[in-house]
Amino acid sequence: MIRTWLLLCCGLFLVWSGDAAAKRVALVIGNSNYGQSSSLANPVNDAQLIAGAAKRAGFDEVVTALDLDVQAFQRALRDFRQKANGADVAMVYYAGHGIEGQGKNWLIPVDAELKASLDLPYEAIDLDRVMESLNGAQIRMVVLDACRNNPFARSWRSGTRSLTRGLIGVEADDVLVIYAAAPGQTAADGDGINSPFAQSLAKRLPQPDLPVQLLGGTVRDDVLSATGGTQRPFVSASITGTPVYLVPRTQLAGIEQTPVSAGQQQRQSQGPQTADREALSWQGAMSANTIPAYQAYLADFPEGQFAALARENISSLGAKPTAQAAMRGSEKGNGLAKAGLPYRDMVAPGKPMAIDGVWTISTLNKRLKIEKGRAYALDGWIHAQFWQIVSNMVVHRDIKRIGTGRYVGRDLSLNVKSRFNLLPDGNIKVRLSTFPFATHFVLLKESLDQSAAMDSELALLAAEK
Known part of the structure; x- marks a missing residue:
């Protein structure tokens, strides 16, 4: 009987484990039609664009919520908190009005009146509440295309601690936060049907072999280029340093790609795990900074990404070192391997x-x-x-x-x-x-x-x- 119960419990555990498989969930919010302030043309369009990109990036469940009043906003975050609990990746994207007041960032529902800054806790959504909705997920992402002008500031009494432009930077543990504009700056709504920030994010989110740790920087470069340097997205990241890929190259099928060398094709077919192993092998070679270490790297990755640099380093180490190079070899770092680059x-x-x-x-x-x-x-x-x-x-x-x-x-x-x-x-x-x-x-x-x-x-x- 005991044996039967053990087998039954094991079976139930396996079934439960399958149901609890890693998942990716996203809440995508777009607020355009504000009743008491200036309406925005693009947030609803932006939200629909990002929702589609999230699905292409492999998110299992994407919830799209448009033109939320304060109660619907709160309800959406509460419901999403349950979905995010235990998820592999959880992301909240918000497009709409967002302002700073009382030293905090606030996202603005479409029914907000905000006659004074003291009304913020009652009529707006504290960014901290958005962060809390992600609790329980392994990788947490908040994307804010909300750094537009404060449409309520003119009616606020002078002397209140509020900014008329943009959001303020925040530090949050274990969360990747991407702002459409740097602290104190504003983001463009865009001349077309989407903002420059949303266009870039929709392009980069499903990009193969792009770690989420590099997503913000890549979007920032796109927006800087698209706006002639007038809009500079800002990234606050304190998540794991281990690369996290939403779309590994190995998941792509039927997509035409640029011709590559045999070595690049080999690395592509082997996928991100081999790329990570190569990076670690290269890190070890640079840490040792010896001819045998670089030769060991080349033995494993003769067509590797750093193969040419490894050969250059072997050639440099074979020459008589200068006094300055010898002194550099004795420098103490901060625990990270120094790059094997020439001085x-x-x-x-x-x-x-x-x-x-x-x-x-x-x-x-x-x-x-x-x-x-x-x-x-x-x-x-x-x-x-x-x-x-x-x-x-x-x-x-x-x-x-x-x-x-x-x-x-x-x-x-x-x-x-x-x-x-x-x-x-x-x-x-x-x-x-x-x-x-x-x-x-x-x-x-x-x-x-x-x-x-x-x-x-x-x-x-x-x-x-």
């Missing part, structure tokens, strides 16, 4: 260029210096979650001018071709030829080595337009 003094300079100077990387808010055909880090940063790029490490080399405002080079951290296109405002749009989708970001001008040369280059660029 400034190890790369021969080229010819001076108009773009020589100090630039800030839009996606990292870190500075680099372009100098005579090479670009090296001024500030350190963490690259791809695995290794550390430190000051004076060269991240681009062989940069050369190929036309008015156009330059090409090679990104050493990813071992891909890089293109630099000068923009009319004096900033630089960068395109990295990563597979399967190119990577885009903007270099923001800080200072120039030759201002006159840049002025001439911009004049030539304007004349060609």
Whole structure:
């Protein structure tokens, strides 16, 4: 009898486990038709666009809620909390009016009157309540296309602690928060049927082999490019460093892709797990920074993403080290492996260029210096979650001018071709030829080595337009 009961319990456990399989759920909200304030043309359209993208990204259940009053908003969050509990991934997307007041962020239902800031707790939705609706999920995501002007501020008594523009940044543990605009800034509703932010998110959410940890930065680059740098999305992330893929490449079928090398095809067919293993192998090789370590990496991944860089490092280690290189080898890091990149003094300079100077990387808010055909880090940063790029490490080399405002080079951290296109405002749009989708970001001008040369280059660029 006991044996029978044990078998029955095991069977019930297996059935329960199958029902409790990992799932992905999303709540997508769009508020357009406000009764007591300015209506917005696109949030309902944006919500429908994002809902479709979430389904393509593999979300098992997508709840779309449009034009919610305060009671319906509260009810939607309460119901979603039950769905999110135990989920693998849970996401809330909101498009509509969102404001800061009393030191908090508030999402605005369509029936809100908000004659004073003191009405916020009664007529608006505290962002903290949205965060709470995600409790119980392993990966929690909040996406806010809500950083538009405060339509109620004019009627509020002066002296109240409120902002008329945008939302404020928040720090939340174990949550990825993506804002359509940086704190204190506003987001465009868009000239078409969708906002620039929603268009990018809908494109990137179902993108294959894109970890959610990189989703916000990729969207930020798209929006910066689409708005000419006037709108800068903001990302607050404190989630696991282990890559989480919504759509691995192995799930794609019947989609035409760019021809790739045999090594890239092998890595594609093996899927993200092998890519992660390769990254860990490369991390170990860089941590040891020895010829045998790089040779071991090449033995496992002869056509790997970092194979060319591994061979360069083997060649460099085979040469007699300089005094500076020896000193660098004794530097103590912060527990992360230093990237196996050459330092400034190890790369021969080229010819001076108009773009020589100090630039800030839009996606990292870190500075680099372009100098005579090479670009090296001024500030350190963490690259791809695995290794550390430190000051004076060269991240681009062989940069050369190929036309008015156009330059090409090679990104050493990813071992891909890089293109630099000068923009009319004096900033630089960068395109990295990563597979399967190119990577885009903007270099923001800080200072120039030759201002006159840049002025001439911009004049030539304007004349060609």
